[in-house]
Amino acid sequence: MRRDDLTDATCGIAQALGVVGDWWTFLVVREVAGGTTRFDGIQAALGISRRALTERLTHLVEHGVLVRTPYSERPPRHDYLLTAKGEGLLPVLLALQEFGDRHVLGDGAVTATAAASSAEAQRVHDLVGHRVADVGLPAHTGDEVRLRPAEGWRVVYFFPGAFAPGAQAYPAGWGDIPGAAGCTLESTTYATHHDEFVAAGAEVVGVSSQRTDQQAAFAEHAGLPFRLLSDVDLRVGTAMRLPAFRVAGTDRYKRQTLLLDPTGTVRHAQMPITDPAGSVTEMLSAVRELAG
Known part of the structure; x- marks a missing residue:
């Protein structure tokens, strides 16, 4: 779903989901936040297909959540790093972790x-x-x-x-x-x-x-x-x-x-x-x- 497709234009939750609306995207951000910043490393950690990972990284770069920083010219290779906007997602990841630890993996x-x-x-x-x-x-x-x-x-x-x-x-x-x-x-x-x-x-x-x-x-x-x-x-x-x-x-x-x-x-x-x-x-x- 594209952000433009969301009808609730004044709802921050709906608009945020237009940027990070699937679980793979959250996991990509989780890996980058943890220091896994290169394509092959992220793919190995998540087991996601190269095509799917490429789509999500491109999407996150386009929305300013990640920035691509080159570390090799030949062949061209990049690190994916969180921007200030991307760091704004960290409390969301923490809240998801607490919910999972307490209510899914724990007894509440x-x-x-x-x-x-x-x-x-x-x-x-x-x-x-x-x-x-x-x-x-x-x-x-x-x-x-x-x-x-x-x-x-x-x-x-x-x-x-x-x-x-x-x-x-x-x-x-x-x-x-x-x-x-x-x-x-x-x-x-x-x-x-x-x-x-x-x-x-x-x-x-x-x-x-x-x-x-x-x-x-x-x-x-x-x-x-x-x-x-x-x-x-x-x-x-x-x-x-x-x-x-x-x-x-x-x-x-x-x-x-x-x-x-x-x-x-x-x-x-x-x-x-x-x-x-x-x-x-x-x-x-x-x-x-x-x-x-």
Whole structure:
């Protein structure tokens, strides 16, 4: 269906579907957002025919969702990259993922964790061996940090949210959400073992969907010696399909941790994390084994 064929010209939903109106198109955007930007890679990931993929890529370029950037003149080859307009689809992908994880793959309950046998946990562990999205995020210290380390190893722990007393109250019912509690304990345990991680060759960073001012208040309160990164739109999570949940109108990361080598490749993953403090010592052992 062409956009011009839609009779509801004033409805944003109808008009958006004129641009991304079939499931293949959403999956193409998902792959590009995750760093698979070349034709053959997208085709291999999706198993779509070359003709169908060509049609959808051409359509997305024509509508300004993707832009073609040449990387070879002979033969002519291109990378397909998201434009600012294309990045506007990322929250839509996140909403679809949350709906699928919660209502299709899950039982409909709001949870900040997942069973070890769940599709969400499997998705996180499947990241081992893959490079993370090269996304820049603002840190609570005021600088921007690329998710891929510039050098050395990096532990990236994703957490639902932690607040300094008096800075902001936790959402109502926070303690009743399985897996939500424990962010302060996890962060302070990383702080306690920070020098050991550094000695083993790894930097520690935490990522949540909180604002940087909220993170700064918590980091000062907890005495954290490492940076917290703010991903308010869950750009990293959307690109890497990281499990998330929604509560009180805000999307938040489920608790999960990745160990990245100097190339930004995932070498170890933790999900689910049922013991926040114990997961830190387990990750320290993994760092010593893999990075030592």
